[in-house]
Amino acid sequence: MASTQASQGRRGRPKTADSKPLEDILEAGLVAFATYGYEGVSLRMLNRGLGVSHNLSYQRFGGKDDLWRTSVDFGFGPLLRIMQGIFDPTLTEPLEQLRLATRRYVVFSAEHPHLIALMNIEARQDTDRLAYIYDTYIEPALTGVGRLLVYLAEQKVIRPISLREFHFLVAHGAAAIYSLLPLAILFDPAPPGDPAAIEEHARLVSDVIVEGLRLHPNG
Numbered sequence: 001m002a003s004t005q006a007s008q009g010r011r012g013r014p015k016t017a018d019s020k021p022l023e024d025i026l027e028a029g030l031v032a033f034a035t036y037g038y039e040g041v042s043l044r045m046l047n048r049g050l051g052v053s054h055n056l057s058y059q060r061f062g063g064k065d066d067l068w069r070t071s072v073d074f075g076f077g078p079l080l081r082i083m084q085g086i087f088d089p090t091l092t093e094p095l096e097q098l099r100l101a102t103r104r105y106v107v108f109s110a111e112h113p114h115l116i117a118l119m120n121i122e123a124r125q126d127t128d129r130l131a132y133i134y135d136t137y138i139e140p141a142l143t144g145v146g147r148l149l150v151y152l153a154e155q156k157v158i159r160p161i162s163l164r165e166f167h168f169l170v171a172h173g174a175a176a177i178y179s180l181l182p183l184a185i186l187f188d189p190a191p192p193g194d195p196a197a198i199e200e201h202a203r204l205v206s207d208v209i210v211e212g213l214r215l216h217p218n219g
Helices: 002-012 022-036 043-050 056-061 064-084 094-111 113-122 128-154 163-174 181-187 195-213
Strands: none
Touching: 022 043, 022 056, 022 064, 022 113, 043 056, 043 064, 056 064, 064 094, 064 113, 064 128, 094 113, 094 128, 094 163, 094 195, 113 128, 113 163, 128 163, 163 195
16 A cells, blocks of 8 residues: 555656656757767756756657757747848948958857857768758858858958858858867966956957958959
């Protein structure tokens, strides 16, 4: 009888799995995949890190593939929305639009460093996962920037630069300071993630890129 009552008591308690916010799970999944790579993450490990029941991820996602994709959607979705709506209609100078796009991308990367960290892992192999991120998020996010680069070059405002070159300069150059934080701290102990430091870095990067690309008529 005591055993039966105990079993009923256990069934009546609220489950940790039921009370864990979905956003917390997806953020933890994104961080794990960005830190250990797809092969280095297991659902058991993730559940243990969250302090939830073993079946949580299985119940909500069914498997690691679905968890990976949902975590990627959770992380890259806001970036896509920002980049597609980044151009300011009050700015009539196209070169200033490029400066704005660069600055906002750097700020977003500082606030979401695990996206660059994830790409540092996923981009090393030609997989369906990489194709999914590129086709769903990276290419559409950069379409407007690519058109702007072509237009500015055709108008002789900037020297020609491919979208690939521009992307790697900004995403895996300027924004790398946030995904490679321990290395950044070895150069300078001042935290690069401080809000004032982020704004200063974003302004510096956007100025260096824009002014470096700008063509001056008088030479």
